[in-house]
Amino acid sequence: MAEISTKNIETIGYVVHGPKQDFKLENIVLDEMQDDELLIDMKYSGICHTDIVFQKGEIQICPYPAVFGHEGAGTIRAIGPKVKNTSLAVGDFVLLSINYCETCRFCRTGHPANCTEGTRLHLHGTRPDGSTAARLKDSGESVRCHFFGQSSFAKTTFVQETCVVKHPYPGGEAGMFAPMGCGYQTGAGTVMNVLKPEPESSIVVFGLGTVGLTALMAAKYMKVKQIIAVDIQASKLPLAQELGATDLVNVREVPDVVAEIKRLTNNIGADYAIDCTGVPAVIEQALNCTGMFGKTATVGVAPTGAKVNIDPLQWLLYSKTYVGVREGDSVPSEYVPKLVEMQRAGDFPVDKIVKMYDYKDFGQALHDLEEGKVVKPVIQWS
Ligand SMILES: [Zn+2]
Ligand SMILES: [Zn+2]
Missing domain, CATH: 3.40.50.720 (NAD(P)-binding Rossmann-like Domain)
Structure with a gap:
């Protein structure tokens, strides 16, 4: 089997260059996957209010330019050799949730959303070691691309292992599940x-x-x-x-x-x-x-x-x-599959609140969200 490249990956993503500046679709390059990361081809990205708060600059702790997005679903293209979860395989469809440190008192006692490192890990747009992995293709300028450990507004991205939850049903790929990990x-x-x-x-x-x-x-x-x-x-x-x-x-x-x-x-x-x-x-x-x-x-x-x-x-x-x-004080690896089960049983009808948009229609999705025409817009990457 041909070796899958995990270096200098050219992709596209919605980049924000400063407070109140538009989400702009740009060519970006991912430098090199770290051993504890996964390379994910995003298929769907949910838009959450928090992404807009950061785009507007209402909270400014993630320096610009940055790729936001923290509700994603996609397939695994590559798995770093230090990823601990051995149930994950290349090609798996996964749902992305929050990242967390796994070692602090709250992570160890079943409260990863209250991780003591949460603010830094979620909101600074970098890896735990402070590095960032992307640059603009044209100018070479560095771009933050680990928002919530994933930056799901990019078509391809390096993702922290703790974000990744395997979809419990092979072939059950559905865009309506993209917002599992946050909303x-x-x-x-x-x-x-x-x-x-x-x-x-x-x-x-x-x-x-x-x-x-x-x-x-x-x-x-x-x-x-x-x-x-x-x-x-x-x-x-x-x-x-x-x-x-x-x-x-x-x-x-x-x-x-x-x-x-x-x-x-x-x-x-x-x-x-x-x-x-x-x-x-x-x-x-x-x-x-x-x-x-x-x-x-x-x-x-x-x-x-x-x-x-x-x-x-x-x-x-x-x-x-x-x-x-x-x-929701949830442990995503347990709770996200539970919500998928509930949806399949007819007890969690999220299809009633989701609307799909082509990735090129990101602006329309934002507009419809603002106008109250859609509850949960989900971007589909083709
Ligand atoms: Zn923690
Ligand atoms: Zn959110």
Whole structure:
């Protein structure tokens, strides 16, 4: 068999050159794969809000130019000799998730999303050793290409081993699975791994994007009796109902969202709430709408320095909890295959929220996301 080259690989990717600059399709060259990496030919890339936050420069800890993207699915072209996972083979279809160090206290105890090295590994756009692997073909300028250990907005990329989850069904290649490793596991995992609502309980989902709707699917899967979907855009409510919401709250139509949720729950308040918006005023609603032993999860990224008001006496009297959850507190190697199983059984209908775009239509996908015309855009590399 001919040796597969893992050096000087010419490919294309969407490069961002500075804050608020467009995602620009450019020719890039990957220098040399390291022994603990895999070479992945991306077939599908999901667009997540975090990618846009970095493109806009709202968080600037990954120097430009950079290739973002952290929801990918593709095939393995080459495997470095120090990759430990012996179940992976060249040609396998894999789903990409977060990378993590594997050795810190939180990685060792089943919480890789809370890896103590997470910020550096996910957001600096480099390998763990600080190096970067790509350059622009024309100018030779260095490009960050290890965003979340993968930079999935490139057609071919070097990927960290911890990102890689083998698709559990050979031949089950599907673009709708590309967002497993971020958007889906964040929403579903927050419900299934952290909140763990009982069938007799009620849960409120604030914000009906990918995270909110996958949280809702998970609540339905757990047979939660009352699922209340809340959004400021009326157009998002019918899909929430189709996916299992028992009650809908159109924020523009009710004078007081918390009072409305109390009314819907026979004035006892909800048992669980999840905020997927990161908007401080909405987080306060998610906190205040729960009742006795109420538990609220924050999932949406609030602006740096944002504050919310709570009344500690209410927290004491009602024994309430407020918890932050990253990436659904999931272990991707176990949880991503579980979500694939659920989808195959009809319990995780992500096909209802995904729309495919040709890789050349990246700008259109962004536009449709901004306009609320699509919940989860996925780019297809041809
Ligand atoms: Zn770690
Ligand atoms: Zn994400």
